[in-house]
Amino acid sequence: MSTRKTGLMYDSAFASYKAADGYLTFTKDDNPWIEESDYYETSERVQQAYNLLEKSGLLQKLVPVGATPAPVEELLSFHTPEYIEKLSKLSSSEGGEAGPLCRIGKGGLDVIRTAIGGDMAALDAIMKGELDNAFCLQRPPSAHAERNHGFGFCVVNDYNVLINYARRKYNLQRIMLIDFDNHYKFGIEQAWYGSNAVLYAEAHQTGAMTENSPADRNADFIGEGEGKGYNVVIPLPTGSGDAAYIKAFEEIVSPIADQYKPELVVVIAGFAANIFDPLGGQQLTARGYGRLAEIIRGIAERNCNGRLIAMLEGGKGNYMAFCILKVLEALSGEKTDVPDLVDGLITRRELSCDQEKAIQKVKDILAPYWKL
Numbered sequence: 001m002s003t004r005k006t007g008l009m010y011d012s013a014f015a016s017y018k019a020a021d022g023y024l025t026f027t028k029d030d031n032p033w034i035e036e037s038d039y040y041e042t043s044e045r046v047q048q049a050y051n052l053l054e055k056s057g058l059l060q061k062l063v064p065v066g067a068t069p070a071p072v073e074e075l076l077s078f079h080t081p082e083y084i085e086k087l088s089k090l091s092s093s094e095g096g097e098a099g100p101l102c103r104i105g106k107g108g109l110d111v112i113r114t115a116i117g118g119d120m121a122a123l124d125a126i127m128k129g130e131l132d133n134a135f136c137l138q139r140p141p142s143a144h145a146e147r148n149h150g151f152g153f154c155v156v157n158d159y160n161v162l163i164n165y166a167r168r169k170y171n172l173q174r175i176m177l178i179d180f181d182n183h184y185k186f187g188i189e190q191a192w193y194g195s196n197a198v199l200y201a202e203a204h205q206t207g208a209m210t211e212n213s214p215a216d217r218n219a220d221f222i223g224e225g226e227g228k229g230y231n232v233v234i235p236l237p238t239g240s241g242d243a244a245y246i247k248a249f250e251e252i253v254s255p256i257a258d259q260y261k262p263e264l265v266v267v268i269a270g271f272a273a274n275i276f277d278p279l280g281g282q283q284l285t286a287r288g289y290g291r292l293a294e295i296i297r298g299i300a301e302r303n304c305n306g307r308l309i310a311m312l313e314g315g316k317g318n319y320m321a322f323c324i325l326k327v328l329e330a331l332s333g334e335k336t337d338v339p340d341l342v343d344g345l346i347t348r349r350e351l352s353c354d355q356e357k358a359i360q361k362v363k364d365i366l367a368p369y370w371k372l
């Protein structure tokens, strides 16, 4: 039995909220051929994980963290008043477009405020020492959201709002924001690219965004001014799996973290790189996510008394629930009997040559700033 106290922030509103009904996400308007399909960002994303946690027995070992809606002013620490006003109008009517590939549903702003309120409560419990770390099982996702519009299912940027709160309330000078989701986040870049107060370190699928967005980011987007060297971008080739991500985290993210010495670790816990994600092209397994979470937990334990808050970001499909379970096993130090359903099926354990090269390239680019 682990002595670590891990919180689980959850509210039933995250499971009942509908971002859209029958909305055809990635098909053209003039489609006479098939019936409309669901929006990808659905209730099952949290419901299945919650049920699996319960069935596995892990839920009962976690400390529940409740959520009360954050004041709307908190959202203004990053977003423009005009955008929040627009969301408020959409949310109190039937919902609608909040940006490209992004919808807010009826009542959505209340659900978002509840998620942020829960994040703040989890952070407070960690800072007071009541919890060692916490996972926030929330939706909708948020890290892509920019100052004045949503993007890719993300309506409000909960991470930027939470980091602003943490800096204001606890006077934190160094926060590390670690992202293992499938895409680079312009919404994070907008807030911290010129700052060393937040070190953003992420690994993503090369080119995953180019179809829907003006550009992807390469490894040479290292930050600017005071933030130079504090924006760590690790683009990994399509098809990369556990071995590539683990190597990137062990050889780049972890040593940089130990030199930066964060006072708090925040995790953009997205699962769009999971092997069954319908939109992603990566091959991460639940076991791989568990290993990444162990590495991140190690960073927090070596540098800041284990203070770590992870918030659910993107990812689709029911395999995601297994990935979330393995992350929570790693954060809590508790084990369950639930197997990784792909164990034995995934045989590739070596890195391909292009994956090796991609990792080496990032190391070379960051060499002037960090010992790697």
Ligand SMILES: [Zn+2]
Pocket (backbone or CB within 6 Å): 144, 152, 181, 182, 183, 270, 272, 314
């Ligand atoms: Zn994404």
